[in-house]
Amino acid sequence: MNKYDCIVVGAGVGGMTAAYHLAKLGLQTLLIEKSPLPRYKPCGGGVSPIIAKYFDFDLTPAIALQVHTIRYTWKRGDGVEVNLPTAMWMVHRGQFDQFLIDHCLRQGVEVKDNTAVTGINFDSHHWQVQTTDGIFLGQYLIGADGVTGSMTQWLGLKQQRPHPGLVLEITGLEPPPPEATFEFGLLKDGYIWTFPKPDGYTICGGIFRGYQSKALHSSLINYATQEGIDLTHSHVTPHWLGLWNGDHPLHAQNALLVGEAASIADPLTAEGIRPSIWTGLKAAEAIHQSLNGDTNALATYTETIHQEWGADMMWAQRLATLIYSAPSLAYKGGIKRPQTSQLMPKILAGELRYGDIANEAIKQFSGSLIPGRGR
Ligand SMILES: Cc1cc2nc3c(=O)[nH]c(=O)nc-3n(C[C@H](O)[C@H](O)[C@H](O)COP(=O)(O)OP(=O)(O)OC[C@H]3O[C@@H](n4cnc5c(N)ncnc54)[C@H](O)[C@@H]3O)c2cc1C
Structure with a gap:
């Protein structure tokens, strides 16, 4: 049976970034994903170009378009337009995630898709990872299985209650203007964001205060219809938001959590791609240090995430409480x-x-x- 230095569970942006950097640091890495790849990821796909600094390869081939203007509205009126000092990237998550997985493979990551992890067990030296395709051994383990994954619970770490979100994906249109819209008046306890894509829009809604999702579907459909957007080629996918809600330990015995498994999305905006990538990078570095004898490396990972992200998310949460109330x-x-x-x-x-x-x-x-x- 192959033994890996690290097994990463979940091939989202957090898990792929961790796996890429682990392999780059010379560690034998297995990335396990339950869905067949490429998989559909319900997400707005708006991301800061700052993520480029977390990779040593050019990300621009995976960028669908750039947005230079954002517009805020209240019940579709009372609008304000802001020119962005730095363009915001829009990605098609299918293409973007495939681009990252290709780089993982090139870097030597072993990828097993269509394989669900069904349980884990630490046997004093190694993690035994049970899957629908057999058992794998890893000295370290990264839980990157997203907001609805089981790794957090299996590792005995605190799982946050997820907030409801919804994605309305619209294709088959003429290229829309490169402008993103943030609509605050039509969705109770949340907001609606619309990101242009080369052939349509991704319209998202999220509930940030409370957990009621009843109005999400109708709000998004009504909004798109009133905006005059043709919904002939469209589909709706509900998903959850793993919003930051206080600092909690993100490490266990030879194991770390990254991305939304660690509930790191911004509780005001739902931005999750950038922090998932960043935690993936930090987790890879921490495991490398731990393997090289730093006995505090995993605890330091938790501290770093708290100091560099959690401290700021506390302010985001305070602002969110004010805005959504x-x-x-x-x-x-x-x-x-x-x-x-x-x-x-x-x-x-x-x-x-x-x-x-x-x-x-x-x-x-x-x-x-x-x-x-x-x-
Ligand atoms: C409506 C909505 C809109 C959003 N819009 C934006 C946006 O515009 N910009 C932004 O920055 N963020 C956005 N986000 C948040 C962003 O999508 C997430 O924060 C980010 O993708 C999380 O990445 P991840 O790697 O942690 O998890 P995920 O992408 O969820 O990946 C986890 C992976 O683990 C796999 N998995 C789960 N269980 C198992 C198992 N047992 N075995 C093996 N594999 C498993 C899953 O199949 C999945 O592929 C949005 C989220 C929602 C819901």
């Missing part, structure tokens, strides 16, 4: 104002952290919630 006031008094409308693109581009703006933004939003005090 009084969205109309927050929109008029905060989001659409020039001082704040410029900030979100910079945060999505990874050029600004919530912590850098939180005091000012919270003052602004809080002020807007008290009639007469909005600036």
